[in-house]
Amino acid sequence: MKSNTLAIGFGILALVFIVVAALYGLGVLQILTSTTSGPHLKHAILFAVLAIASLIAANFTRERAV
Amino acid sequence: MTLAQALFMGLLQGATELFPVSSLGHSVIIPSLLHWKFKQSDPTFVPFLVLLHLGTAGALLVLYRVQWIAITRGFFTAAVRGRITTGPERLAMLLLTGTIPAGILGVFFETRIKSLFASPYVAAGFLVVNGVLLLGFEQLRRRAERRAALESKPRAEQEQSFSEAERISFVAAALIGACQALAFFPGISRSGVTIGGGLLAGLRHQEAARFSFLLATPVILAAGLVEVPQLFASGVPVVEYLVAAALSGGAAYASARFLLRYFRSGRLDPYGWYCAAAGLLSLGLLALNL
Numbered sequence: 117m118k119s120n121t122l123a124i125g126f127g128i129l130a131l132v133f134i135v136v137a138a139l140y141g142l143g144v145l146q147i148l149t150s151t152t153s154g155p156h157l158k159h160a161i162l163f164a165v166l167a168i169a170s171l172i173a174a175n176f177t178r179e180r181a182v
Numbered sequence: 183m184t185l186a187q188a189l190f191m192g193l194l195q196g197a198t199e200l201f202p203v204s205s206l207g208h209s210v211i212i213p214s215l216l217h218w219k220f221k222q223s224d225p226t227f228v229p230f231l232v233l234l235h236l237g238t239a240g241a242l243l244v245l246y247r248v249q250w251i252a253i254t255r256g257f258f259t260a261a262v263r264g265r266i267t268t269g270p271e272r273l274a275m276l277l278l279t280g281t282i283p284a285g286i287l288g289v290f291f292e293t294r295i296k297s298l299f300a301s302p303y304v305a306a307g308f309l310v311v312n313g314v315l316l317l318g319f320e321q322l323r324r325r326a327e328r329r330a331a332l333e334s335k336p337r338a339e340q341e342q343s344f345s346e347a348e349r350i351s352f353v354a355a356a357l358i359g360a361c362q363a364l365a366f367f368p369g370i371s372r373s374g375v376t377i378g379g380g381l382l383a384g385l386r387h388q389e390a391a392r393f394s395f396l397l398a399t400p401v402i403l404a405a406g407l408v409e410v411p412q413l414f415a416s417g418v419p420v421v422e423y424l425v426a427a428a429l430s431g432g433a434a435y436a437s438a439r440f441l442l443r444y445f446r447s448g449r450l451d452p453y454g455w456y457c458a459a460a461g462l463l464s465l466g467l468l469a470l471n472l
Contacts (some may be wrong), residue, residue, distance in 0.1 A: 148290045158408050165242045169282060172275075175264035 118179045126174035137163035153170045183220040185422050188230065190316040192426030196241070196433030199402075200395060200441060202374030202453045203460075204312055207305040208295075211464050212369045214302035222441065224333040226418050233423045235381060237431030238404035241343050242395055245438050249396070253277065269348040273396070280359030280397045287363035290366075295366040299330070306464035308369025313458030315370070316450040319378030323449075337447040344386040347393040354383035361395060369461065375449065389447035395438055 139145035141160035149156050183191075194256060198205035213220070222225070243250060249270075256270035257278070266272045299308070327333055332340045350358075358379035365372035373394045380390025413420060 131378065138282050158289050158405075161404065162285050163286060166282065169278060172261045172278075176262065178264065180264075 117177060119177055120179050123174045123178035126170045126177060130174065131172035133163045133170060136169060137161075152182035183224075183227075185216075187220065188419075188422050188426040189429055191230070192234055192237070192429040193433050195231075196238055196430030197437050199238045199430075199434055200242075200373050200375055200398075200437045202312075202316055202450060203457055204309060204365070204369050204371040204372045204374070206304075206365070207369035207371075209303040209310070211302045211309070211398055211468075215464065215467055227418075227449060228409060229413045229415065229418045230423050230426070232406050233427035234410060234430040235402050236410075237401055237429070238445045239406060241431040241435035242399045242438065243403070245435055246396060246399070249273075250399075253396070258327040258333070261417070264307045273348050276348070276350065276352065276355040276393075277396055277400070280355040280393075281400050283356055283360035284362040284368035284397070284401050285404075287360065288366075288405070288470075292366050296368065299367055303465065305368040306461045306468060307462065309457050309461030310369075311461075312330070312370050312374055313454045313456070313461060315378060316374050316454030316457065319381050320454065323381045329421060338363050341386045341388070341447065345389065347385060347389045347396075348381045348429050350380070350385060350393075354379075358383065358393070362397070362401065374450070374453065374457075377445075379410075381450075386441060387448065387450075391441055391445045403447040436441070 136145065137160045140149075140156045140163060143153065143155040145151055145156075145159075149159060191213075193206050193466055194208055198208045251276045252270040256268060256272075257274035259419065260266050260271035260275060266275060299305070324333075327340055330343060358376050361375040361379045362372050364370045364375045373391070376394035377390045378385070378399055380393050381387065383390075385393060412418075413423075
């Protein structure tokens with residue numbers, strides 16, 4: 117499915133994931149973590165991967181000039 | 183943990199990680215049956231598991247080194263181009279799709295579930311469930327073979343009628359990836375549920391095993407690498423653990439080679455019967471406290 121709107125949506129999602137990854141990495145965000153303090157590397161890596169996947173999805177869905 | 187116990191656990195982990203019989207279930211049940219006193223909650227046990235997993239992931243990387251180079255290249259090419267044109271590119275994107283649900287479920291729920299169910303009784307119970315699941319996957323595959331009128335054909339020919347890993351849908355890849363979360367329950371096998379999921383998606387047995395092993399590699403590797411700093415904690419016998427990890431890697435490599443050959447015409451049934459029998463026997467032995 118090719119749609120620039122969808123591509124922009126994935127781009128925004130990627131930005132959100134990057135911010136969440138940074139917050140987990142800095143230890144600011146503590147949601148659904150096993151400890152209540154310190155940085156959460158696993159969570160940060162997961163959201164960084166989700167950001168990359170969203171950017172790839174944005175590239176796949178954007179319309180191209182033929 | 184003594185050196186002999188560490189080596190035994192390394193061999194056990196490597197051999198059972200890729201066989202569809204649950205490495206976690208075996209590593210919970212067997213020490214308990216042997217009345218080994220080491221505690222899996224000990225701070226030095228996590229680095230031990232980390233190294234064993236890195237050994238297994240290393241073995242899978244070596245086994246599929248050529249494919250991983252093609253997959254990595256395919257991943258970057260397809261990601262930049264925004265279009266899939268080759269088999270390795272499609273496989274790379276399928277693996278990414280399968281890894282995401284496993285990663286999300288793993289990061290948020292793995293520790294909680296494992297700590298809730300880390301009892302040998304529960305593991306033995308889930309081992310029986312794993313056996314029933316494997317037998318169920320094969321029953322569904324036999325039904326698909328009957329529908330395609332393949333039951334009278336030789337096994338090799340039956341298998342050829344099914345698909346390669348590169349041809350499954352992205353939804354199927356995501357579902358197979360999500361199935362990995364079932365392996366957080368000790369006794370349920372990661373490779374068992376992913377191979378079974380692959381069979382349901384219409385893959386050949388050998389292709390389902392290949393997809394399962396490729397899917398497992400990034401998750402096992404990432405989970406291991408993230409915990410590497412724990413190796414430098416005080417009191418960790420790194421050399422002993424490294425030897426156990428090498429044994430684990432060697433056993434994983436040998437078992438992967440065996441399984442890929444076995445699944446050319448073999449089925450999940452023997453592993454299903456083994457899990458059901460081993461689970462029931464373990465429950466009996468644990469109850470009798472022998």
